[in-house]
Amino acid sequence: QVELQESGPGLVKPSGTLSLTCDVSGGSINTNSWWSWVRQPPGKGLEWIGEIHHVGTANYNPSLRSRVTISVDESKNQFSLNLNSVTAADTAVYYCASHSGYSFAHWGQGTLVTVSS
Amino acid sequence: QSALTQPASVSGSPGQSITISCTGTSSDVESYKLVAWYQHHPGKAPKLIIYEGSKRPSGVSNRFSGSKSGNTASLTISGLQAEDEADYYCCSYAGSNFFYVFGTGTKVTVL
Numbered sequence: 001q002v003e004l005q006e007s008g009p010g011l012v013k014p015s016g017t018l019s020l021t022c023d024v025s026g027g028s029i030n031t032n033s034w035w036s037w038v039r040q041p042p043g044k045g046l047e048w049i050g051e052i053h054h055v056g057t058a059n060y061n062p063s064l065r066s067r068v069t070i071s072v073d074e075s076k077n078q079f080s081l082n083l084n085s086v087t088a089a090d091t092a093v094y095y096c097a098s099h100s101g102y103s104f105a106h107w108g109q110g111t112l113v114t115v116s117s
Numbered sequence: 118q119s120a121l122t123q124p125a126s127v128s129g130s131p132g133q134s135i136t137i138s139c140t141g142t143s144s145d146v147e148s149y150k151l152v153a154w155y156q157h158h159p160g161k162a163p164k165l166i167i168y169e170g171s172k173r174p175s176g177v178s179n180r181f182s183g184s185k186s187g188n189t190a191s192l193t194i195s196g197l198q199a200e201d202e203a204d205y206y207c208c209s210y211a212g213s214n215f216f217y218v219f220g221t222g223t224k225v226t227v228l
Contacts, residue, residue, distance in 0.1 A: 036217075045120060046155075046163070046206050048217040059216055062118070095162065102210045102217075103153035103168035110162065 002027040004096045004108035012090075012115050018083040022096030022108060029072060030054045033100045035079045037070060039092040040110075047092075051099075052079055086115045121146065121207055121220035128226040129197045137223045139190040139207035145218050147188040151210035154183055154192045157222075158203045167192060194225070202227045 008020035022035070029035065037049040050060035052070045060068050064083070072079040083090060093112050097104040122140040129135040139152065146152055154167035165174055167183035170190065180195045190209070194201055207220035 038219075045222040046157075046208070046219040048208075048219060051216070059213075061217075062215060097163075101168065102149075102151040103165055103208070104155070104163070105165050105168075105174065107162035107164075 002098060002106045004098065004106055006094060006096050006108045006111040008111060008113070010112060010114060012086055012113060013117055014087055014115055016084075016086055016115075018081070018086050018090060018094075018113055018115070020081045020094055020096075020111065020113070022079050022081075024077045024079070024098075029077045029079065030074055031100070033098050035070075035072065036097045036099065036104060037081045038095045038097055038104070038107075040095070041089070041092040044092075049081065049083075049094075088115050091115045118144070118211055118215040118218050121209060121218055123205075123207060123220040123223045125221070126224045126226065128228055129194075130228045131197055131199065133197050134193060134195040135197060135225065137192045137194075137205055137207075137225070139192070139209075139220045141188050141190070141209055141218070143188060144215070145188075145209040145211040146185065146190050148212070149210045150185070152183065152185060152190040153208045154181075154190075155206045155208065156201075156203050157206060163206070197227055199227050201225060 034051045036051040052058040069082045093110040096108045155163040157163040171183040
Protein backbone atom coordinates (compact mmCIF):
# COMPACT_ATOMS: atom_id res chain seq x y z
CA GLN A 1 0.00 0.00 0.00
CA VAL A 2 1.50 3.28 -1.12
CA GLU A 3 1.68 5.97 1.55
CA LEU A 4 2.37 9.64 0.94
CA GLN A 5 3.56 12.28 3.40
CA GLU A 6 3.90 15.99 2.75
CA SER A 7 6.52 18.15 4.46
CA GLY A 8 7.67 21.73 4.29
CA PRO A 9 7.35 25.16 5.90
CA GLY A 10 3.95 26.05 7.26
CA LEU A 11 4.49 29.78 6.80
CA VAL A 12 5.67 31.59 3.68
CA LYS A 13 6.05 35.32 3.18
CA PRO A 14 4.13 37.11 0.41
CA SER A 15 6.06 37.19 -2.88
CA GLY A 16 8.17 34.28 -1.65
CA THR A 17 8.31 30.69 -2.84
CA LEU A 18 6.28 27.87 -1.38
CA SER A 19 8.26 24.61 -1.38
CA LEU A 20 6.85 21.24 -0.35
CA THR A 21 8.09 17.68 -0.60
CA CYS A 22 6.10 14.45 -0.73
CA ASP A 23 7.77 11.30 0.53
CA VAL A 24 6.54 8.07 -1.07
CA SER A 25 6.69 4.87 0.96
CA GLY A 26 5.35 1.37 0.44
CA GLY A 27 6.20 1.51 -3.24
CA SER A 28 8.60 2.95 -5.75
CA ILE A 29 8.12 6.26 -7.45
CA ASN A 30 9.59 4.59 -10.54
CA THR A 31 6.30 3.09 -11.63
CA ASN A 32 3.80 3.89 -14.33
CA SER A 33 2.07 6.31 -11.98
CA TRP A 34 1.61 10.05 -11.97
CA TRP A 35 2.32 12.07 -8.86
CA SER A 36 0.14 15.12 -8.22
CA TRP A 37 -0.35 18.11 -5.97
CA VAL A 38 -3.84 19.24 -4.99
CA ARG A 39 -4.75 22.12 -2.69
CA GLN A 40 -7.74 23.30 -0.69
CA PRO A 41 -7.97 26.93 0.45
CA PRO A 42 -9.77 27.45 3.76
CA GLY A 43 -13.51 27.02 3.31
CA LYS A 44 -13.16 26.24 -0.39
CA GLY A 45 -12.99 23.23 -2.67
CA LEU A 46 -10.17 21.15 -4.08
CA GLU A 47 -7.95 22.42 -6.90
CA TRP A 48 -5.55 20.30 -8.94
CA ILE A 49 -2.16 21.99 -9.23
CA GLY A 50 -0.15 19.65 -11.41
CA GLU A 51 1.47 16.26 -11.84
CA ILE A 52 4.73 14.60 -12.76
CA HIS A 53 5.82 11.19 -14.02
CA HIS A 54 9.10 9.68 -12.81
CA VAL A 55 10.60 10.14 -16.28
CA GLY A 56 10.22 13.87 -15.73
CA THR A 57 7.17 14.74 -17.80
CA ALA A 58 5.08 17.34 -15.95
CA ASN A 59 1.63 18.83 -16.55
CA TYR A 60 0.20 21.87 -14.82
CA ASN A 61 -3.10 23.60 -14.17
CA PRO A 62 -3.16 26.42 -16.74
CA SER A 63 -4.21 28.90 -14.05
CA LEU A 64 -1.00 28.22 -12.09
CA ARG A 65 1.39 27.17 -14.86
CA SER A 66 3.42 30.37 -14.84
CA ARG A 67 4.27 29.99 -11.13
CA VAL A 68 4.54 26.23 -10.58
CA THR A 69 7.30 23.69 -10.91
CA ILE A 70 6.94 20.05 -9.91
CA SER A 71 10.03 17.85 -9.84
CA VAL A 72 10.88 14.27 -8.93
CA ASP A 73 13.87 12.78 -7.10
CA GLU A 74 13.97 9.06 -7.82
CA SER A 75 16.94 8.47 -5.51
CA LYS A 76 14.94 9.78 -2.54
CA ASN A 77 11.59 8.36 -3.70
CA GLN A 78 10.00 11.76 -3.43
CA PHE A 79 8.57 14.57 -5.51
CA SER A 80 8.36 18.28 -4.85
CA LEU A 81 6.28 21.37 -5.46
CA ASN A 82 7.58 24.89 -5.91
CA LEU A 83 5.09 27.76 -6.21
CA ASN A 84 6.60 31.21 -6.58
CA SER A 85 5.30 34.75 -6.14
CA VAL A 86 2.81 33.59 -3.55
CA THR A 87 0.01 35.74 -2.15
CA ALA A 88 -2.58 35.22 0.56
CA ALA A 89 -4.73 33.47 -2.06
CA ASP A 90 -2.22 30.61 -2.03
CA THR A 91 -2.94 29.86 1.63
CA ALA A 92 -4.30 26.33 1.61
CA VAL A 93 -3.94 22.76 2.74
CA TYR A 94 -1.67 21.13 0.18
CA TYR A 95 -2.05 17.43 -0.58
CA CYS A 96 0.14 15.13 -2.59
CA ALA A 97 -1.60 12.29 -4.39
CA SER A 98 -0.92 9.55 -6.90
CA HIS A 99 -2.82 8.00 -9.77
CA SER A 100 -2.18 5.38 -12.41
CA GLY A 101 -5.50 5.87 -14.15
CA TYR A 102 -7.48 9.08 -14.09
CA SER A 103 -8.37 9.10 -10.42
CA PHE A 104 -6.34 9.84 -7.29
CA ALA A 105 -6.15 6.56 -5.40
CA HIS A 106 -3.63 7.54 -2.74
CA TRP A 107 -3.40 10.79 -0.80
CA GLY A 108 -1.20 12.30 1.85
CA GLN A 109 -2.71 13.73 5.02
CA GLY A 110 -2.16 17.28 3.80
CA THR A 111 -0.16 20.18 5.16
CA LEU A 112 -1.38 23.70 5.83
CA VAL A 113 0.67 26.46 4.28
CA THR A 114 -0.12 30.02 5.30
CA VAL A 115 1.10 32.99 3.29
CA SER A 116 1.60 35.90 5.63
CA SER A 117 4.22 38.42 6.63
CA GLN B 118 -11.85 25.87 -17.07
CA SER B 119 -14.46 26.40 -14.34
CA ALA B 120 -15.08 24.07 -11.45
CA LEU B 121 -17.78 21.46 -11.94
CA THR B 122 -21.07 22.45 -10.28
CA GLN B 123 -22.33 20.53 -7.26
CA PRO B 124 -25.07 21.39 -4.78
CA ALA B 125 -23.59 22.98 -1.68
CA SER B 126 -25.39 20.63 0.66
CA VAL B 127 -27.55 17.51 0.68
CA SER B 128 -29.10 15.90 3.71
CA GLY B 129 -30.96 12.74 4.53
CA SER B 130 -32.07 10.54 7.39
CA PRO B 131 -30.33 7.29 8.28
CA GLY B 132 -31.33 4.54 5.88
CA GLN B 133 -32.44 6.89 3.15
CA SER B 134 -30.81 7.37 -0.24
CA ILE B 135 -29.41 10.64 -1.48
CA THR B 136 -28.00 11.70 -4.84
CA ILE B 137 -25.34 14.33 -5.50
CA SER B 138 -25.12 15.84 -8.95
CA CYS B 139 -21.99 17.09 -10.69
CA THR B 140 -22.57 19.23 -13.75
CA GLY B 141 -19.80 19.98 -16.20
CA THR B 142 -19.48 20.78 -19.86
CA SER B 143 -18.79 19.16 -23.21
CA SER B 144 -15.08 19.65 -22.48
CA ASP B 145 -15.00 17.46 -19.40
CA VAL B 146 -17.84 15.33 -17.97
CA GLU B 147 -19.64 14.86 -21.28
CA SER B 148 -16.55 13.96 -23.25
CA TYR B 149 -14.91 11.49 -20.91
CA LYS B 150 -16.05 8.47 -18.91
CA LEU B 151 -13.48 9.54 -16.35
CA VAL B 152 -15.38 11.07 -13.45
CA ALA B 153 -14.21 10.19 -9.97
CA TRP B 154 -15.80 10.86 -6.61
CA TYR B 155 -14.00 11.53 -3.34
CA GLN B 156 -15.22 11.46 0.23
CA HIS B 157 -13.49 13.98 2.45
CA HIS B 158 -13.78 14.10 6.19
CA PRO B 159 -12.32 17.45 7.35
CA GLY B 160 -8.77 17.12 8.59
CA LYS B 161 -8.25 13.81 6.84
CA ALA B 162 -7.05 12.71 3.43
CA PRO B 163 -9.70 12.53 0.70
CA LYS B 164 -10.76 8.98 -0.15
CA LEU B 165 -11.52 7.70 -3.64
CA ILE B 166 -14.95 6.06 -3.67
CA ILE B 167 -15.87 5.97 -7.37
CA TYR B 168 -13.66 6.02 -10.45
CA GLU B 169 -14.32 5.94 -14.19
CA GLY B 170 -17.86 7.07 -13.51
CA SER B 171 -19.24 3.98 -11.83
CA LYS B 172 -16.48 1.68 -10.60
CA ARG B 173 -15.77 1.14 -6.92
CA PRO B 174 -12.26 0.59 -5.57
CA SER B 175 -11.72 -2.51 -3.49
CA GLY B 176 -13.00 -2.03 0.04
CA VAL B 177 -15.51 0.72 -0.77
CA SER B 178 -19.06 -0.03 0.31
CA ASN B 179 -21.54 -0.98 -2.42
CA ARG B 180 -23.83 1.65 -0.91
CA PHE B 181 -21.95 4.10 -3.09
CA SER B 182 -22.77 4.12 -6.79
CA GLY B 183 -22.01 6.44 -9.68
CA SER B 184 -23.58 7.22 -13.02
CA LYS B 185 -23.48 9.76 -15.81
CA SER B 186 -25.92 11.27 -18.27
CA GLY B 187 -24.69 13.83 -20.75
CA ASN B 188 -22.72 16.49 -18.95
CA THR B 189 -23.94 15.50 -15.48
CA ALA B 190 -22.47 12.83 -13.26
CA SER B 191 -24.19 11.60 -10.13
CA LEU B 192 -23.22 9.90 -6.90
CA THR B 193 -25.88 7.98 -4.99
CA ILE B 194 -25.44 6.93 -1.39
CA SER B 195 -27.98 4.35 -0.35
CA GLY B 196 -28.74 3.24 3.20
CA LEU B 197 -27.32 6.49 4.54
CA GLN B 198 -25.24 6.06 7.70
CA ALA B 199 -23.87 8.54 10.22
CA GLU B 200 -20.32 7.83 9.00
CA ASP B 201 -21.29 9.07 5.54
CA GLU B 202 -21.45 12.62 6.87
CA ALA B 203 -18.60 14.31 5.00
CA ASP B 204 -17.78 16.51 2.04
CA TYR B 205 -17.98 14.91 -1.40
CA TYR B 206 -16.15 16.07 -4.50
CA CYS B 207 -16.45 14.99 -8.09
CA CYS B 208 -13.49 15.31 -10.43
CA SER B 209 -13.34 14.90 -14.18
CA TYR B 210 -10.51 14.51 -16.61
CA ALA B 211 -10.71 17.47 -18.96
CA GLY B 212 -8.26 16.68 -21.71
CA SER B 213 -4.62 17.51 -22.25
CA ASN B 214 -5.02 21.25 -21.70
CA PHE B 215 -6.83 21.38 -18.38
CA PHE B 216 -6.27 17.81 -17.17
CA TYR B 217 -8.32 17.58 -13.94
CA VAL B 218 -11.25 19.71 -12.79
CA PHE B 219 -12.82 19.26 -9.38
CA GLY B 220 -16.38 19.98 -8.41
CA THR B 221 -17.37 22.70 -5.97
CA GLY B 222 -18.05 20.14 -3.27
CA THR B 223 -21.16 18.96 -1.44
CA LYS B 224 -21.58 18.71 2.30
CA VAL B 225 -23.65 15.67 3.22
CA THR B 226 -25.49 15.85 6.51
CA VAL B 227 -27.10 12.84 8.14
CA LEU B 228 -30.11 14.07 10.08
